[in-house]
């Protein structure tokens with residue numbers, strides 16, 4: 001059966017100077033590919049990257065955001081400091097399974113993320129590729 005977002009077009013455009021999702025307390029998952037990509041970008045090794053930035057949580061490598069009110073360690077005044085190599089979780093936001101489950105859920109997320117429901121339409125193909133990227 002077609003999903004609700006396959007039947008009506010969705011709009012999204014990340015807003016300049018927002019960064020709310022990089023400050024919100026939570027965890028950012030890094031899989032093996034994310035770690036290698038970010039480590040390459042920072043010109044370090046995956047082992048060093050893990051040691052410096054990540055912790056182990058239920059079998060996953062994660063970066064903790066919001067501890068003692070601190071934003072993501074990669075957030076700079078100009079935005080994400082690893083933008084070209086940001087992990088799939090960040091790349092695919094807000095198109096996560098939990099956010100796409102129903103239209104009311106999408107609207108609820110829109111109460112947090114000001115980029116939801118404005119800007120250009122996002123194709124069903126693109127939404128599906130985001131959903132495949134981040135599966136936690």
Ligand code: SF4
Nearest residue numbers: 015018019021113115
């Ligand atoms: S909360 Fe939404 S608009 Fe703001 S930075 Fe995150 S994705 Fe972009």
Ligand code: SF4
Nearest residue numbers: 022072074075080090
């Ligand atoms: S890695 Fe980049 S995009 Fe992801 S939360 Fe941190 S600063 Fe934001």
